[in-house]
Amino acid sequence: IYKIIVDELENIKKKFHSPRKTRIEASGEEIEDEDLIAEEEMIVSVTHTGYIKRIPIDEYRLQKRGGKGLKGSGSRDEDFVWRIFSASTLTTLLVFSDRGKLYWLKVHRLPLGSRTFKGRAINNVINLSSGEKVKAILPVEKFTENSFVVMLTENGIIKKTSLSAFLRPRPSGIIALTTDLDDTVIESKISSGQNDVFIVTREGMSIRFDETDVRGMGRSARGVKGITLGENDKVIGMEVIDKNAIETILIVTKGGFGKRTPLVEYRTQSRGGVGVITQKITDKVGPVVAAQSVTDQDEIIISTNEGQAIRMKASEISVLGRNTQGVKLIDLKDQEYVTGFALVSEDDREGE
Numbered sequence: 299i300y301k302i303i304v305d306e307l308e309n310i311k312k313k314f315h316s317p318r319k320t321r322i323e324a325s326g327e328e329i330e331d332e333d334l335i336a337e338e339e340m341i342v343s344v345t346h347t348g349y350i351k352r353i354p355i356d357e358y359r360l361q362k363r364g365g366k367g368l369k370g371s372g373s374r375d376e377d378f379v380w381r382i383f384s385a386s387t388l389t390t391l392l393v394f395s396d397r398g399k400l401y402w403l404k405v406h407r408l409p410l411g412s413r414t415f416k417g418r419a420i421n422n423v424i425n426l427s428s429g430e431k432v433k434a435i436l437p438v439e440k441f442t443e444n445s446f447v448v449m450l451t452e453n454g455i456i457k458k459t460s461l462s463a464f465l466r467p468r469p470s471g472i473i474a475l476t477t478d479l480d481d482t483v484i485e486s487k488i489s490s491g492q493n494d495v496f497i498v499t500r501e502g503m504s505i506r507f508d509e510t511d512v513r514g515m516g517r518s519a520r521g522v523k524g525i526t527l528g529e530n531d532k533v534i535g536m537e538v539i540d541k542n543a544i545e546t547i548l549i550v551t552k553g554g555f556g557k558r559t560p561l562v563e564y565r566t567q568s569r570g571g572v573g574v575i576t577q578k579i580t581d582k583v584g585p586v587v588a589a590q591s592v593t594d595q596d597e598i599i600i601s602t603n604e605g606q607a608i609r610m611k612a613s614e615i616s617v618l619g620r621n622t623q624g625v626k627l628i629d630l631k632d633q634e635y636v637t638g639f640a641l642v643s644e645d646d647r648e649g650e
Contacts, residue, residue, distance in 0.1 A: 335387055335406045341599070341640065342391075342405060343382045343417065348432060351417030352408040355384060382601055382640040385437040392464060393424060394434040394449065396482040398475035401425070402467040405437075413607070425469055436486040441465050446489045446514065449474065450497065450524060450536045453481045456569075457521030458512045461488065473518045487538040494566060496537040496547065497525050498576060498589035504547075505573030506564045509538065523570040535589040545591040546617060549577045549624065550600065552584030552635045557624030558592065558617045578623045588638040600628050600639040 340352040385391070387406040394400055401424040409418040420432055436447065438461070445461040457475050464474065475483055489509060498504045505525045512522060525533065537547070539561065546558035559576065567573065577586050592598065594613040601607050608628050616625050628636065 338387050340385055340387060340405060341382055342385055342408065342435075342437075343601075344420070344432065344435065345417065348420045349417035350408055350420045350423060351411045351415055352387075352405055353411060353413060353415075357413055381435065381638055382599060382607070383435070383437060384640060386439070388439075390438045390441075392436040392438055392447070392486065393420075393432055394436070394474060394483045394486055395426065395471070396431045396433045396477075397427070398473060398477040398483055399427070399430070399471040400464055400467055400474035401471045402464075425471065427471075433483045434486045436488070438488065444491065446491050447474075448487045448489050448495065448509070448512070448536070448538055449483055449521070450485045450533060451475070451477060451481045451521070452484050452532045453478070454497070454523060454525040454527050454533050455481060455521040456495065456497075456512055456524035456536075457519060458489070458491075458509070458514050459517060459519075460514060463517050476518050476520045478520075484533060485536045487536060489538040492541075493538045494541050494543075495524065495569075496539055496561075496564065496591070497533060497573070498535045498547075498549070498586060499525070499527060499531050499573075500534050500585045500587075501528060501531040502575055502577035502579045502586055503528070503531065503573045504564065504576035504589075505569075505571055506561075506566050507569040507571075508541075508566060511569040526570060526572050528572075534586055537589070537591050539591055543591065545593050546612075547576070548590055548592045548598070548612065548615065548639075549586055550588045550627065550636055550639050551577065551579075551624065552587050553582055554600075554626055554628040554630045554636050555583045555624040556615055556627040557622060558612070558615050559620055560617065561591065563620055575621045578621050580623060583623045584635065587636055590639070590641055592641060596641055598639045598641055601637055602628070602630065602634050603637050604631065604634045606634070 339355045341355050342352050344350045385405050389405045391403040392400055393403055403424055441461055446458050447461050449457045493509045494506055495509050496506045543561050546560050548558050550556040592612040596612040597609060598612055599607050599609045
């Protein structure tokens with residue numbers, strides 16, 4: 299039987315033989331997960347209770363200032379959208395916790411959903427310690443040389459560390475900043491080391507100082523004082539800006555008011571001072587919830603505790619002086635208030 303099989307196979311070989319047109323060989327390069335992921339622009343949304351998701355950016359249509367917005371996230375009474383920002387699927391997220399620890403996460407690993415999809419608990423996406431909460435998220439496109447991460451706490455402590463120190467964190471997280479027991483990390487930014495730092499507080503104060511006033515420190519260092527706070531005041535935001543920047547600072551308050559103020563109205567001061575007034579606070583306007591530098595070409599998405607979201611052009615928002623209350627940006631219902639806004643750059647709109 300074996301001889302018959304061999305004879306038949308040899309006959310087949312003679313009759314149908316032809317040179318092989320393909321070659322199987324090992325690849326000289328390793329293929330990472332990211333090599334198989336298409337680069338797409340996303341809106342990343344994080345809620346107050348720690349639910350995170352990504353949404354295709356074209357799900358948010360452009361609207362006019364002062365409208366009611368559209369449903370941006372499914373939420374419960376005790377939950378609301380805490381932060382939203384734009385990023386690509388290949389962006390690395392540096393996630394900072396209230397304890398000053400850093401975790402590493404890729405956008406394409408986040409759950410993909412619609413505006414009304416609540417998302418997944420962030421503890422199921424990264425390995426947070428028991429009782430630990432996410433306080434700041436920094437999108438990083440590339441870990442370039444001569445770049446720094448500037449971190450800021452609620453009590454006004456600022457710290458600058460080389461970005462390369464955070465290139466490969468451990469799955470269990472690494473120490474990014476050693477905080478006091480009553481303090482938490484609230485913001486982080488990428489810097490060249492030669493910029494100005496702009497800090498805004500809840501009670502409408504701000505300070506601008508040269509970044510070189512803050513020396514580079516190791517991962518476990520505490521940091522130095524960035525601004526002297528008034529009684530019951532807390533820091534709510536920070537920008538790292540070019541010294542010759544001509545943008546405006548967009549201030550948005552809890553009551554849905556906002557304004558743009560030219561950066562040239564903020565003089566450079568010494569680090570650690572009291573600062574100057576940047577927003578007039580009243581009962582109707584409410585405290586400041588978010589601040590960021592914008593240009594006329596930018597668009598923003600404002601979110602509320604009810605999960606509403608409204609998208610508008612930054613150019614539609616009035617340019618006013620520092621000590622003014624601003625104009626209404628979103629129509630709020632009873633018990634509804636603004637929790638923050640995300641910047642949508644011009645590059646994010648190329649495909650729309």
